[in-house]
Amino acid sequence: MxxxxxxxxxWPKPPGVAEAMTRFLEQVGANPGRAAHRRAVESGRIVYGAREAVAELFNAPDPLRVVWGKNVTEALNLALCGLLRPGDHVVTSSTEHNSMMRPLRALEREGVEVTVVQCTPQGQLDPAGVAAAIRPNTRLVALNHASNVVGTLLPAAEVGAICRQRDVLLLVDAAQTGGAYPVDVQANQIDLLAFTGHKSLGGPMGTGGLIVGGRVDEAQLEPLMRGGTGSRSEHELQPDFMPDRYESGTPNVVGLAGLAVGVRWLLARxxxxxxxxxxxxxxxxxxxxxxxxxxxxxxxxxxxxxxxxxxxxxxxxxxxxxxxxxxxxxxxxxxxxxxxxxxxxxxxxxxxxxxxxxxxxxxxxxxxxxxxxxxxxxxxxxxx
Amino acid sequence: MTAGKYTVILLYATSHAIRAEKLLKQASIPPKMIPVPRHLSSSCGVCIRIARADREAAQQVLQQAGMEIEGLYDISPRAAGKPGRQA
The missing domain is CATH 3.90.1150.10 (Aspartate Aminotransferase, domain 1)
Known part of the structure; x- marks a missing residue:
């Protein structure tokens, strides 16, 4: 086979991933960030340890700006739907996955302007084409880092430099590159990095997230969902701080236990x-x-x-x-x-x-x- | 003079508390995660209890790491659980 x-x-997953998940289910099992008993705290440590591992992998300076979600699709939806308002303009490429294209086309119907920069038949993107597409109302450039169809890498660093120069945010979909190709949010000047755990990060399905860079103002990035966070329980309004603003409900700790081991394996290798x-x-x-x-x-x-x-x-x-x-x-x-x-x-x-x-x-x-x-x-x- | 007396550090979220716990351990300041005492906040999360003697050092460690502290409270042992039990 x-x-x-x-x-x-x-598949397969790195050694230790399944064991970490089994250990969580058999020996920890508690809800993180709600109670304060020993197993709840241990569960919280597992979630935080996974944040640190992912932050290290992508060279993100602050583990608390790693926001968990169930996959890259959720992360892209959070970034796109959370940030873009009617009248905003967004630039993307012609090799995007539907996880990018479908939210963008839905936003377009609500008044967001979308420009799709054409890639070559080999799937390559000319950064100059992105620069030429930027307008005064451009809020975001949103690109895959590599095509899931043909594998072609897009020039994230070059586009990152253009975005900084033009004061536009850069969202990168690292579904295909995370763990398989170096992705450095600082060196590549990526403001929002959407990643998934179940591909080259070596984790299980149901893990992924969005790294929110320092140039992104959380007040301008609306959460996809609101709910219980274990923090500010006296308030009926969603917390405004990271990462709780974007992490409502009990997270996939069993998955994150496995993801942390997968990413640590990657870092060691x-x-x-x-x-x-x-x-x-x-x-x-x-x-x-x-x-x-x-x-x-x-x-x-x-x-x-x-x-x-x-x-x-x-x-x-x-x-x-x-x-x-x-x-x-x-x-x-x-x-x-x-x-x-x-x-x-x-x-x-x-x-x-x-x-x-x-x-x-x-x-x-x-x-x-x-x-x-x-x-x-x-x-x-x-x-x- | 401060033996048996505690300071409680409140952070904004559990993930912040876990990070603070790690930073304090690295700085050889023993932290204990406890439920947030009801009279301090109605948060249902955790906070960090340290010896009162470590208060200034702990504050410095967390601030140097760029962590925002929601509150620092000196509390009586009764409100802070049995002394000596570490997670």
Whole structure:
């Protein structure tokens, strides 16, 4: 069995993740931040420890500005719906996932102006195109850091510099890069970083969040939900301080217990080392696929310019059929179709048919790449 | 003169209290997490109890880390739980 669906959810998880979750359920189990008994405090420590781990991974200066949510989708909704008002203008790219595009299109109907900067058919974005799109009423530039369809990296640091110069906030969707590629909110001048725990951070599903930078005024960022926080219980108004303003209700402590271990594993191994491993795999995969005459590979075809997510098609074979046969006949699990990102597929020219996506991760090996290439060769040979 | 006497540090949120607990431990000031005494605040969260002798040092540690303190209160042992029990 070969698991090549890491761009959706990473598997397996780093050693210790499942054990930390089991330990929480069996030995801690209490609600964090409500009571003050020993297990409640221990639960709070687990939540805080995960904040510290994530802050370290993304070089965020203040762990208390790491806001938990259930995934990157919730984080993007918080950033977009919390910040943008009718009359505001937002700039985004043509390779966004629907987690970005759908909230933006909904906000557009309420009077937010949206400019989509066109990327190249390889999925690349020219920072000058972003600069040219900024207007006096531009509040935010909102971009993915790497495409979930084709893996292409967007120039976060260059756009970050433009945003500072033009006094615009930058929101980055790090779903595909967090843990797999260096993401530094200070060096890249990212004001709002949306991340998810269940991909390359090595955590379980149901963990993610938003890092709120110092340039973002919380008073201007409305919460998505309001409710109990364990703080200011005498008031019926939501607290105005971080992170409670955005964290109502009992959090996913069992998930965060696992996430903290996943991120600590990443930090110990080093994101650079993981990146080097994934680049080597992606390079071999891209080269191997390109060598098959009936296979079309999308993107920059340069592993250094993308994540280890590789999109391709077998000429004359629908992606759905390729995916089914890879699973049934070869035990290779991947994802086919549109990947919740119609804009990105339109950009690379694969809408509405879609592609086959091999999403490689830290635990994949060169042997698995070789086996998968042999499988694709066989499939492609049949349609010649 | 201050043995057995306590100071309670109130922070804005539980996550702040946990961070403060960690900072104090690193500075060798023993903190104990206790429920916020009802006469100080109606918050249902936790606060930090330290020895009164550590009050100034603790305040300095937290302020140096940029933490906002909601309140510092000297309280009687009766209001602060049995002495000596550390989590």
């Amino acid at each position: 070969i698991y090549f669906d890491n761009a959706a959810t990473s 080093g994101v650079d080392a993981i990146r080097a491993h994934e680049v080597a795999l992606a390079r071999a995969l891209i080269a191997g696929l390109q060598a098959i005459p009936a296979v079309i590979v999308y993107g920059t075809l340069d592993a250094g310019l993308q994540t280890a997510t590789v999109a391709f098609n077998v000429a004359g074979m629908a992606p759905s059929e390729a995916g089914l046969r890879l699973d049934d006949e070869y035990g290779i699990m991947c994802r086919v179709g549109l990947h919740c990102a119609p804009a990105a597929h339109k950009t690379i020219g694969t809408f509405p048919g879609g592609t086959v996506r091999f999403g490689l991760g830290a635990f994949n090996s060169m042997d698995e790449v070789e086996v998968a290439l042999a499988a694709v060769r066989e499939l492609a040979g049949e349609v010649q």
